[in-house]
Amino acid sequence: MLVYVLLEIVVVLCCLLLWRLSRDTRFKWSEADRRANELLRSVLTSEQYGQLMRNGYLDIPSPRDPGCIYRVPRTKGLVRVIEQGRHEANLCLQPLDAVPDADIVVIHKLMIEADEETYLRTANTFTPMSSGTWVNRDTWYY
DSSP states (O other): OHHHHHHHHHHHHHHHHHHHHHHHHHHHHHHHHHHHHHHHHHHSOHHHHHHHHHHSEEEEEOSSOTTEEEEEESSSSOEEEEETTEEEEEEEOOOSSOOOHHHHHHHHHHHHHHOHHHHHHHSEEEEEOTTSOEEEGGGOOO
16 A cells, blocks of 8 residues: 555656656747747848748848749748749758757858858758659769
8 A cells, every 4th residue: 555655656746847847948948939039030121020920931032143032931841942933942951959940040041141052052952853742852863
């Protein structure tokens, strides 16, 4: 009987500990999200911020190719490469650690504007095939 009582006490204590840890983690993430959104507002113009909130994406013009834009989603997802109005490729570039979505938008914007060539070399690129499916260009064999 004593074993069951002790087991119940251990279970209750574990539940309390897990609840406390999850509450602390949520608080840390909400603070990180707040700071990330402040940074995003300071980096984007009011027009860019409006587009991001209204449409769910931010169009960043290519510094080297006036007919190309990078469509960066507000939340996690692939960046669309649009050339002359046509969706030509998808790019996948992610940080190693978990960061707020607003920080990811800032990362894409700053990398594209500061060093587009490195951005493109670093990203995994998926291009369309004639069948309508997308393939990672790094898996092509010549």
